[in-house]
Amino acid sequence: MPTIPPSLYKSRPVYPGLSWIAGARRHLITADGEGALAVLELLNSADQETRNRAILLYTPGGSKQLGHGAKLAPLLPGACHEFPSIETLLFRLNVELTRANMSTRLYATGTEGFMGQVIALAQGHGVNPLSVKTEHRGSLARRVQCVHCKGFMDGVTTSIVACSHCGISLFVRDHYSRRLGAFQGVIVNAEVAEEIPAAEELYP
Amino acid sequence: MIHAHDIRVRVTAIEEVAPRTKRFRLQAVDSSHLPQFAGGAHITVALGDDDGALRNPYTLSGSPQDRVGYEITVLRAADSRGGSAFLHEQVVLGQEVSISAPINLFPINALGRRHVLLAGGIGITPFMPITEQLIDLSQKFELHYAMRSDGAAPYETLLRSRLGHRLHVYRSDLRERINLESLLEGQPLGTHLYVCGPERLIDGAINAGKALGWPGENIHFERFAGPPPGDPFEVRLAKSSKAIAVGQHQTLLEALERAGVEPPSLCRGGACGQCEIPVIKADGELLHYDHFLSEEARSSGRSIMTCVSRFKGRELVLDF
Amino acid sequence: MSLTFRDETFRDDFTFRNSPAAIRRFPFPFDRDQYMYSVNMEPHSKGPAGSATEFPIDIDEHYVSEMRERALVLQQDPLRCQSLPHMITAEWDLVELLMTSMADSYPHWFSLSRNGNDWHWINRPLGIDQKFTFGNVATLPYPPMEYITRQCQGDFSLLDQRDDNIWMDAGIATTQADWSLDFDIGMNFMEWHAPVPFAHQMGVFERALKYLLNLQIDKPVRRLNWTMTINPRLDTSPEQYPHWGKDRTQVTAENVGDKVYLRVELQGLWRLPRSNAIVFSIRGYLASLSELATSPKWARRLSRVLKSLPDEIAEYKGLSRHRALSIAWLSQFEDDSPTSPGCGPD
Structure with missing residues (x-):
């Protein structure tokens, strides 16, 4: 399984891993793709009372054919909700956060881009990002924002990528914005148009 | 950062607002406006017969809209080391004291809903x-x-x-x-x-x-617990080669300030961590009264928070 | 004061120039003949008459043209000025800081009269006469931070303090050296400094952060930072990099003296009283190598600093393509004689 290497750059978030928050009356767990496996481990470590307080919002993403959702559902009868996409999951999360109180704690696991979007949404509800439990699972693919046209791209796995909006060749900087839930993409050949280094598969 | 007590103010009103509790109004001696402050801010007031021997933090309790005067509300502490007793018993209308600019270590979180x-x-x-x-x-x-x-x-x-x-x-x-x-x-x-x-x-x-x-x-x-009094002790400063006596009702920080070595400080309540000074040698016991150092840091004896903590023993040498 | 404001551009035909007096007061940042990374923070106290630090906020001969340039950038890209909703109190704090400082320092150009919350601001160089209610956004033509920073040289950011960190939650950046406000807004002190090489490992930012968390009212601090820019271009943002990147390839042995500019940032930090936020001002000064060389001491020292600069820092500052040309051009002033102490000119 690919893991995110410790970064020299301090704007990279760290994802210390999921663990239950003692005392919370409600555990609002969000996961995409392989994050399901982190949730399975978490649920298996819990007593029945803790599980009764948990609700899971899950979207399979690239792991659809692996059928993780079916393994999760029996552990959380009536409280395991599967969504066809990140967008639809976030829509439901927004509703849950509107009804939540301070004893509701948030968990996010899966790809970095997914966790970034969950945290950004929660921040809009007054949740401190430092208070969200996170664990990276699955692809290292990055969500990237083009600094020039401001367009976003999901699932970027290479060091250099053509912006899907404006077409500029972007170098993916190791500079991350929590607010945007994205890394910064900056034109790679602004100085000499012909100088475009080969793209490397850095974030499989 | 140095805690300058560079604003001279005059006590322009004293009122008992509850048992053993007095409100003091302070206005600039030169009648100028005082620095704007926000809720949660405190000032430190230089107190004592020997001007500035004690420096106590007091929360500003007046209106942030009031630029003419600050108000502090002081409870006469039963175990006062002299600060609140001095304010209650010695300070009279018209008296001048020195204060610091406001410092805010208890602000409202602007993101709070x-x-x-x-x-x-x-x-x-x-x-x-x-x-x-x-x-x-x-x-x-x-x-x-x-x-x-x-x-x-x-x-x-x-x-x-x-x-x-x-x-x-x-x-x-x-x-x-x-x-x-x-x-x-x-x-x-x-x-x-x-x-x-x-x-x-x-x-x-x-x-x-x-x-x-x-x-x-x-x-x-x-937390507004004041620094506890204790036995007098002596401290030696390695960098400035000074030996300084700390009195019974004085804090280590105040003693350093009196000696003119400009130690760092901020909250004066053992909470913010700013006044931490490394300890070179402590032949005796460091009496940690702060809320800042971890258990581990305390027992290591590598540093001391000068605003509240004390020393009991033969020799204390600080890296300052 | 007899200063006249220059009519000049920072793009296209680049008519920006410094008068001899402006060169003499240029805040040359090097106090020795060798590169040294340091935080070099010091109290922002009154400097010598005529210097860039004589007043808390420096207004110089480029004021009117710089404000015109700022308006052009904002017209193209409004994201250069942003403020998260919780920063509105800090915005008003900034209005007070800048208006009072500008009116105190330059009474012939700016005036502020206050009666409670009824304020009257006059900006003569820009022909502005504005009555407004302090604290009421509906009484100004722009949001408070944008209103006053359209009238003040330098980029500004407003830093909220919470969770033992400071957060860049508002700002205006139209004259920046390759950082994006739109991307960095919402980041904390460690995060927005992430791309700086070396300093993290040296613990520089931890120490600087502790210092800034305890910044006190009425005790502002400052430091100098520097980089180099091709042409007197103020807007070297990453957003516009496709537009200015190729400038770096156009430096030649013939044009280097007039095309390469030393860009110095006078950075100031103030604690704001109502919001407990910090304002971080980044005031840029440009001088071409030719202008700097009117003081041979500066030419000698700059060439020695550039020679001793580690490659990683040169790359980070974007100097790699023209460093050798700059050193070669400056070497005509190199006579191996010592330079006098201090940053000032000969």
């Missing part, structure tokens, strides 16, 4: 300007105020008219107790809790928050 304020007794002081400010900003808040009995703590009447149903008073003589768990349980996301009062109130709120799974980032508190 709702604010729960919790005061015990004299711990009401920061909430006087804070409530005024929250009203100005149209923020949602409630104030819970615990006191011994009717009139035993200041500003209840004023707060009733200012806050109406947002004020909740708890009198221990009527056996009214704040149920912290039920107070915190239903608070919506984005709520911040602010506590100022006795240690047991602060610890109770922290524990109630923990029991409910509140994130620590949303709980703010200000």
